[in-house]
Amino acid sequence: MSNYLLSRIGQAAIVLLLAFAASFLLLQALPGDAILIKYQNPEMGLTPEQIAEIRVLYGADAPIWVQFGNTVWNFVQGSFGYSVQAGVPVRDLIAVNLPATLRLSSLGLVAAIALALLVAFAATLAPLRWLRSLIASAPSLLAALPVFWIGIVLIQIFSFRLRLVPVINPNEFQQLVLPVATLAIPIAAPLAQVFIRSLDEIEAQPFIAVVRAKGASRAWILFRHMLRNAILPVLTIAGVLFGDLLAGAVVTETVFGLNGLGRVTEQAVSNQDTAVLQAIVVLAALGFVFVNLLVDLAAPLIDPRLNRKIGAAA
Amino acid sequence: MTVTTLARDSAEVLADRILDIEDLSIAYRESGQARRVVHGVSFSVAAGEVVALVGESGSGKTTTAQAVIGLLAENGEVEAGSIRIGGVEVSSWNDRRFNAIRGKVVSLIPQDPGASLNPVMTVGKQVGEVFRLAGQRGEAHIRELVISLFERVGLSDPALRYDQYPHELSGGMKQRVLIASAIALRPRLIIADEPTSALDVTVQRRILDLIDDLRRETGTAVLLVTHDLGVVADRADRVIVLRHGRIQETGKTTDVLEKPTSDYTRQLLADAPALAESAYREAPSATDPVLSVENLIKDFALGRGQSFRAVDDVSFSVSAGTTHAIVGESGSGKTTTIRTLVGFETPTGGEVRVLGQAIDKLRPDALRQLRKTIQLVHQNPFSSLDPLMSVEKIIEEPLLNFERLSGAERHVRVRETLDRVGLHADLLQRRPRALSGGQRQRVAIARALVLEPRILVLDEAVSALDVTVQAQILRLLVDLQERLGLAYVFVTHDLAVVRQIAHRVTVMQAGKAVETGAVRDVFDNPVSPYTRDLIAAIPGGKRSPFTRPRRRR
Numbered sequence: 018m019s020n021y022l023l024s025r026i027g028q029a030a031i032v033l034l035l036a037f038a039a040s041f042l043l044l045q046a047l048p049g050d051a052i053l054i055k056y057q058n059p060e061m062g063l064t065p066e067q068i069a070e071i072r073v074l075y076g077a078d079a080p081i082w083v084q085f086g087n088t089v090w091n092f093v094q095g096s097f098g099y100s101v102q103a104g105v106p107v108r109d110l111i112a113v114n115l116p117a118t119l120r121l122s123s124l125g126l127v128a129a130i131a132l133a134l135l136v137a138f139a140a141t142l143a144p145l146r147w148l149r150s151l152i153a154s155a156p157s158l159l160a161a162l163p164v165f166w167i168g169i170v171l172i173q174i175f176s177f178r179l180r181l182v183p184v185i186n187p188n189e190f191q192q193l194v195l196p197v198a199t200l201a202i203p204i205a206a207p208l209a210q211v212f213i214r215s216l217d218e219i220e221a222q223p224f225i226a227v228v229r230a231k232g233a234s235r236a237w238i239l240f241r242h243m244l245r246n247a248i249l250p251v252l253t254i255a256g257v258l259f260g261d262l263l264a265g266a267v268v269t270e271t272v273f274g275l276n277g278l279g280r281v282t283e284q285a286v287s288n289q290d291t292a293v294l295q296a297i298v299v300l301a302a303l304g305f306v307f308v309n310l311l312v313d314l315a316a317p318l319i320d321p322r323l324n325r326k327i328g329a330a331a
Numbered sequence: 332m333t334v335t336t337l338a339r340d341s342a343e344v345l346a347d348r349i350l351d352i353e354d355l356s357i358a359y360r361e362s363g364q365a366r367r368v369v370h371g372v373s374f375s376v377a378a379g380e381v382v383a384l385v386g387e388s389g390s391g392k393t394t395t396a397q398a399v400i401g402l403l404a405e406n407g408e409v410e411a412g413s414i415r416i417g418g419v420e421v422s423s424w425n426d427r428r429f430n431a432i433r434g435k436v437v438s439l440i441p442q443d444p445g446a447s448l449n450p451v452m453t454v455g456k457q458v459g460e461v462f463r464l465a466g467q468r469g470e471a472h473i474r475e476l477v478i479s480l481f482e483r484v485g486l487s488d489p490a491l492r493y494d495q496y497p498h499e500l501s502g503g504m505k506q507r508v509l510i511a512s513a514i515a516l517r518p519r520l521i522i523a524d525e526p527t528s529a530l531d532v533t534v535q536r537r538i539l540d541l542i543d544d545l546r547r548e549t550g551t552a553v554l555l556v557t558h559d560l561g562v563v564a565d566r567a568d569r570v571i572v573l574r575h576g577r578i579q580e581t582g583k584t585t586d587v588l589e590k591p592t593s594d595y596t597r598q599l600l601a602d603a604p605a606l607a608e609s610a611y612r613e614a615p616s617a618t619d620p621v622l623s624v625e626n627l628i629k630d631f632a633l634g635r636g637q638s639f640r641a642v643d644d645v646s647f648s649v650s651a652g653t654t655h656a657i658v659g660e661s662g663s664g665k666t667t668t669i670r671t672l673v674g675f676e677t678p679t680g681g682e683v684r685v686l687g688q689a690i691d692k693l694r695p696d697a698l699r700q701l702r703k704t705i706q707l708v709h710q711n712p713f714s715s716l717d718p719l720m721s722v723e724k725i726i727e728e729p730l731l732n733f734e735r736l737s738g739a740e741r742h743v744r745v746r747e748t749l750d751r752v753g754l755h756a757d758l759l760q761r762r763p764r765a766l767s768g769g770q771r772q773r774v775a776i777a778r779a780l781v782l783e784p785r786i787l788v789l790d791e792a793v794s795a796l797d798v799t800v801q802a803q804i805l806r807l808l809v810d811l812q813e814r815l816g817l818a819y820v821f822v823t824h825d826l827a828v829v830r831q832i833a834h835r836v837t838v839m840q841a842g843k844a845v846e847t848g849a850v851r852d853v854f855d856n857p858v859s860p861y862t863r864d865l866i867a868a869i870p871g872g873k874r875s876p877f878t879r880p881r882r883r884r
Contacts, residue, residue, distance in 0.1 A: 227509065232465075
């Protein structure tokens with residue numbers, strides 16, 4: 018087990034380095050950079066010589082591989098550099114904005130899972146056949162909707178038409194409820210799709226007929242037998258959807274005008290604020306790797322067959 | 332026939348009847364159409380009696396049994412007739428009402444123990460569930476009940492088993508667990524749906540013995556659903572022969588088996604390998620072997636430097652025009668042996684020679700060319716054919732891989748081969764879904780034959796088929812062998828089939844060849860105790876030509 022863990026952590030380190038290198042190269046490949054965008058502004062009236070001096074100051078004049086090495090080394094030491102645009106250390110920028118985004122995305126994830134479970138249970142337990150298939154087809158529709166559109170429609174309906182959630186001076190709950198819903202719906206939809214499908218497959222297994230022959234009710238069968246069997250694919254997909262959660266947070270924060278890493282990302286992209294973007298990419302990759310490691314570690318706890326060391330041959 | 336049975340049944344004391352089915356018709360609804368699969372079936376089961384429902388797939392035997400415990404598929408419906416359990420009409424009951432008697436009055440022993448237990452729940456919990464559903468409470472109390480049940484069904488170390496998961500148990504042990512939950516509440520009727528079809532013969536015998544014992548002890552009646560007349564001959568008091576959802580014949584087991592009145596029953600009896608009288612096949616005069624296996628060893632690495640020896644020093648050779656059978660139970664190494672023969676596994680030690688060439692010395696391309704000489708037919712024709720390809724494409728594919736032929740030439744070869752396996756050219760454009768099991772296996776054989784190989788390796792090639800179809804495929808194989816001089820390596824767990832088709836046989840146990848020789852010698856004078864066990868375990872002992880006093884010789 019510890020061997021397994023070590024090799025997984027090694028893999029994680031490689032994934033992080035690759036994500037870092039890829040984002041570094043992509044950002045370098047773009048024409049222009051944050052320094053030019055900020056200081057070449059005619060309003061500043063800086064001469065090309067002065068700009069060159071600033072570039073030396075930021076270390077932007079060194080060859081690309083030296084810059085890469087420096088950045089990696091700084092990252093390893095926990096220093097993410099300075100935001101050119103905001104003029105503050107990237108670490109402070111992240112420290113200030115991370116909690117809000119964490120809160121939004123974790124609430125979004127919880128809401129998504131709750132919603133997915135609710136839909137899947139309804140699709141399995143609903144009394145009539147046509148009702149079950151109607152419920153089961155809902156997630157496909159929701160999965161097709163883009164995040165920003167959901168956000169705008171929710172604001173339209175709940176804030177402007179129904180006036181349930183005020184746009185001006187909302188309290189904390191009111192401020193979060195629509196963004197969380199916006200974030201949760203597109204995540205919940207594929208989760209529910211996978212879960213319903215997985216439940217259907219399990220329901221067709223012979224062992225379910227055996228449980229029915231013992232005199233168990235539908236609910237008993239669902240909660241005591243199908244749930245644990247069906248949850249594993251859902252967990253795997255949830256790990257993959259973590260990426261969507263991050264992307265969703267960027268859009269949601271922008272649509273709802275919330276402060277957080279999403280907004281920081283959006284501004285850093287428009288200003289080519291390389292140091293900030295680099296840090297966010299690594300942070301996202303770290304979260305992604307960590308979540309998927311958790312999923313893999315949880316799998317054998319759910320399905321004891323995965324504990325088996327050796328697969329029998331033939 | 333039905334009338335006479337009814338007359339006799341009505342003479343029995345009514346209160347004694349556990350199950351009473353009268354004029355039962357069941358249909359499945361498919362896209363708005365009702366397709367009737369059970370037509371006016373009537374029979375009854377008395378307390379302590381074993382009644383067998385026999386028939387081939389599609390005979391309606393499982394549907395009938397499912398209706399008794401209210402487990403028809405969602406689109407299934409009792410159209411007419413009645414099902415009375417202990418005198419109470421249940422055919423119109425919904426799921427919730429049925430739950431009141433399931434497990435308590437009627438219980439089920441399912442077909443495939445491998446898939447019939449929840450893989451993520453301990454077996455102790457799964458049996459304990461029966462008591463919980465019956466309203467019993469108390470973790471420790473239920474645990475005690477379950478452990479004593481485990482003891483009752485002959486599970487070793489019952490306390491240890493309680494906390495194990497299904498994948499940690501063998502097939503036979505899983506079936507014992509399932510039997511434990513079926514008898515937990517001492518129901519009056521147990522429906523045993525092909526309870527041993529998925530098990531090895533020696534395990535099969537022990538499980539059927541167990542069901543017999545428990546029945547005698549508790550007076551529970553058993554409705555035994557099976558396709559195996561051998562099992563019926565050994566175990567059932569009365570038998571009901573079904574075909575296409577209609578009763579062909581009913582009566583006391585001995586009467587039906589010895590003096591069958593319907594043609595269909597006679598056909599079934601003639602086709603059942605365990606019951607059929609057939610002479611040993613005489614081997615053609617010996618020629619040079621086309622395939623020889625010498626001291627074959629195959630190890631699988633288990634990690635941490637450990638390894639598992641799946642095949643341990645196995646030797647045999649096969650001449651053109653003869654059949655060599657490999658028999659053994661699951662885990663005996665027979666599948667690994669043939670995977671090595673066709674080059675899917677490389678031997679750890681020893682040698683496999685095909686037409687004199689040692690196959691492990693061959694380069695990949697030469698090994699590929701070897702497949703023109705030696706071809707494999709898989710066990711399950713339901714999964715070995717690509718569902719999206721037409722029959723023509725399936726049979727044609729090996730030609731595309733190996734021969735440079737024009738489209739017209741390929742078409743001719745495919746038609747010839749199809750004709751050879753006894754299929755009509757009308758089927759060429761069909762997809763596997765539209766074929767019966769027997770037709771599918773013929774297509775699989777045609778696919779193997781189209782390259783005109785010298786050797787066919789048949790991996791349990793008839794195990795998944797009904798007896799009548801099985802008999803047809805075996806006849807086809809014998810016929811092809813005589814016409815084309817093919818050598819067969821025939822892997823099976825069924826000794827009765829070996830007797831019908833093979834000239835020589837290797838009996839494998841735990842990777843070792845415990846006995847190799849001419850089929851006649853091995854059957855008449857088995858040397859190893861294991862072979863004797865296997866022969867004794869062939870169901871149908873009372874009537875079987877193997878154990879009956881010999882009339883000749």
